[in-house]
Amino acid sequence: MSAPHTTDGAIARVTAFYDAHPINEEQILHTLRARGIALEGLSEETLQEFDQDHFGGTAANEVLARAAGMRARLRVLDVCSGMGGPARYFAHYFGCRVTGLDFTYTRFLGAQRLTRVVGLDHLVDFCHGNALEMPFPDASFDVVVGQEAWCHVPDKPRLVAECARVLVPGGVIAFTDILRRESLDEEETARLQREMAFPSLETLDGYAALLAASGCTLERREDLSEEWARILVARLAMYRSLESETVHKFGTAHFQRWDDTYAFFVGLYGTGRLGGGRFVARKR
Numbered sequence: 056m057s058a059p060h061t062t063d064g065a066i067a068r069v070t071a072f073y074d075a076h077p078i079n080e081e082q083i084l085h086t087l088r089a090r091g092i093a094l095e096g097l098s099e100e101t102l103q104e105f106d107q108d109h110f111g112g113t114a115a116n117e118v119l120a121r122a123a124g125m126r127a128r129l130r131v132l133d134v135c136s137g138m139g140g141p142a143r144y145f146a147h148y149f150g151c152r153v154t155g156l157d158f159t160y161t162r163f164l165g166a167q168r169l170t171r172v173v174g175l176d177h178l179v180d181f182c183h184g185n186a187l188e189m190p191f192p193d194a195s196f197d198v199v200v201g202q203e204a205w206c207h208v209p210d211k212p213r214l215v216a217e218c219a220r221v222l223v224p225g226g227v228i229a230f231t232d233i234l235r236r237e238s239l240d241e242e243e244t245a246r247l248q249r250e251m252a253f254p255s256l257e258t259l260d261g262y263a264a265l266l267a268a269s270g271c272t273l274e275r276r277e278d279l280s281e282e283w284a285r286i287l288v289a290r291l292a293m294y295r296s297l298e299s300e301t302v303h304k305f306g307t308a309h310f311q312r313w314d315d316t317y318a319f320f321v322g323l324y325g326t327g328r329l330g331g332g333r334f335v336a337r338k339r
């Protein structure tokens with residue numbers, strides 16, 4: 056497909072953010088090499104320790120997959136699929152056919168390569184495209200999922216409407232996302248936009264209303280804020296443990312900026328201003 060338009064400042068900010076993210080394909084391959092793990096014969100079960108870019112790792116995939124009723128041969132769309140860790144997990148454990156959609160080209164290419172390495176390309180494919188203009192016909196998928204990515208999408212009503220459009224009637228949309236719990240001041244909002252590439256954040260009630268407006272019946276909605284506040288403290292430590300790889304690839308100044316930004320972001324969970332939610336809804 057043609058490249059997504061990058062004239063929109065919000066889109067350019069997201070792709071720049073992920074092109075310079077401490078978790079990336081090169082870092083994963085470096086870690087595998089450092090641990091003496093060969094690429095030849097690499098399994099999803101080994102790779103999954105390194106390729107998930109959301110909170111709660113594979114345990115969170117498992118909860119989402121079960122809530123969505125994933126099973127063999129269902130057509131699943133992962134909206135904003137990153138390096139494809141969850142897509143491979145769903146295919147490997149549930150036998151689904153999974154398509155990942157992402158507009159950061161480095162993520163899209165990395166996802167394809169990692170999927171071939173673990174031999175799952177017969178079940179998983181990736182599409183380079185924008186979640187706000189999905190390149191799929193109506194009713195193409197049985198399940199739509201997303202994890203900690205829709206926070207980057209500027210137009211949430213359109214995003215949720217696109218997810219509902221590509222679902223079959225009776226299909227399930229199951230996702231988790233970073234949420235706003237309390238109002239943020241101007242400087243915090245500006246920093247999240249500038250440094251985390253979050254153009255806007257939804258609330259628990261906001262997503263519930265958008266799902267209803269898109270013709271979906273909410274089946275489950277959970278507040279994950281406390282759980283994520285704990286996970287994020289560990290995640291900050293994980294990023295700090297990647298200091299040498301991050302400095303090697305992007306330089307010291309970049310590592311320091313990332314560290315400041317991530318500490319600020321985690322702090323907003325500590326004070327209860329940011330949170331998280333899981334939603335499961337069925338298209339009527």
Ligand SMILES: C[S@@+](CC[C@H](N)C(=O)[O-])C[C@H]1O[C@@H](n2cnc3c(N)ncnc32)[C@H](O)[C@@H]1O
Pocket residue numbers: 069070073106107108109134135136137138139140141156157158159162184185186187201202203204207208
């Ligand atoms: C935190 S990563 C999540 C990846 C994946 N869900 C996972 O758990 O490993 C967020 C991804 O969303 C993608 N993204 C953000 N906005 C997007 C949009 N409008 N269309 C397509 N992809 C988008 C980014 O390129 C990035 O790869």
